[in-house]
Amino acid sequence: MLDFAKNIAKEAGSLIVSAFDQPPHYHEKVSFADLVTDTDKQVEDLVMSRILGTYPDHKIIAEESASGRSILTSDPTWIVDPIDGTSNFVSKFPFCAVCIGFYKEKQAQFAVVYNPICDQMFYAERGKGAFMNGRGLRVSHCTELHNALILTDWGGDRNASNLDTKAANIRRLISEARGVRTMGSAALHMCQVAAGQGDVFFEFGIHCWDYAAASLIVTEAGGYCCNVDGGPVDLMARHCVAASSKQLAEMICQKIVPISYPRD
Numbered sequence: 683m684l685d686f687a688k689n690i691a692k693e694a695g696s697l698i699v700s701a702f703d704q705p706p707h708y709h710e711k712v713s714f715a716d717l718v719t720d721t722d723k724q725v726e727d728l729v730m731s732r733i734l735g736t737y738p739d740h741k742i743i744a745e746e747s748a749s750g751r752s753i754l755t756s757d758p759t760w761i762v763d764p765i766d767g768t769s770n771f772v773s774k775f776p777f778c779a780v781c782i783g784f785y786k787e788k789q790a791q792f793a794v795v796y797n798p799i800c801d802q803m804f805y806a807e808r809g810k811g812a813f814m815n816g817r818g819l820r821v822s823h824c825t826e827l828h829n830a831l832i833l834t835d836w837g838g839d840r841n842a843s844n845l846d847t848k849a850a851n852i853r854r855l856i857s858e859a860r861g862v863r864t865m866g867s868a869a870l871h872m873c874q875v876a877a878g879q880g881d882v883f884f885e886f887g888i889h890c891w892d893y894a895a896a897s898l899i900v901t902e903a904g905g906y907c908c909n910v911d912g913g914p915v916d917l918m919a920r921h922c923v924a925a926s927s928k929q930l931a932e933m934i935c936q937k938i939v940p941i942s943y944p945r946d
């Protein structure tokens with residue numbers, strides 16, 4: 683099934699690559715900074731039709747077709763983000779990915795995050811490790827904030843008070859950390875943590891399709907993912923902390939002020 687998901691991601695990636703250099707057709711969603719393109723919808727249609735063509739009884743939670751609350755049951759469920767990093771895609775910044783996570787009994791079984799522009803296929807299977815293009819992934823050894831490269835993002839929410847809290851969190855962390863980077867794809871940031879190319883990621887306002895696949899890739903690479911209160915990842919909580927170590931995750935949780943968004 684993992685190979686099946688990788689093949690779908692490759693096929694979806696070809697759609698993204700051929701649209702990447704074309705003028706994008708996009709619409710605004712909740713703000714002028716929250717976009718959806720025709721390609722997001724084409725990719726989502728493709729991924730859904732491939733999954734349902736082979737597994738007609740499986741459930742799918744996918745960003746552009748989700749309406750209202752997303753409910754994860756014990757049934758086999760695919761969680762799909764057709765393009766994570768749509769604003770990057772629109773601005774031709776080569777940092778976007780197709781995300782496909784497969785859950786059963788509410789636990790991630792395997793996951794694929796594919797950046798087709800750089801041809802980087804990140805994937806993991808429960809208990810079998812995490813890989814990028816066939817190479818095993820391992821998180822960094824970082825346990826101290828002083829040595830940490832922190833990855834986060836602003837998201838598409840332009841609410842002034844939420845932006846103030848996000849800015850204050852970055853301000854608080856940067857005084858103690860090596861650096862803070864924001865690159866516009868939550869899933870790829872998490873894969874960077876898995877690859878040891880960054881030490882911790884956190885973000886408030888993300889959705890289940892942003893972190894459902896990537897969180898398995900982080901944990902299978904030896905990393906630690908949690909809620910902002912330190913508890914287990916809650917896929918519908920609209921936030922996630924993913925770190926190279928439990929210590930680092932807990933340090934971040936202590937330092938940041940949470941922002942609450944309506945649950946998925």
Ligand code: IPD
Nearest residue numbers: 765766767768835837866867868
């Ligand atoms: C977004 C990206 C971005 C993050 C936003 C997400 P999208 O996903 O992951 O990095 O800051 O919160 O919504 O909309 O491009 O799939």
Ligand code: CA
Nearest residue numbers: 716717745768
């Ligand atoms: Ca989006």
Ligand code: CA
Nearest residue numbers: 763766767892
């Ligand atoms: Ca996304």
Ligand code: CA
Nearest residue numbers: 745763765766
């Ligand atoms: Ca998306």
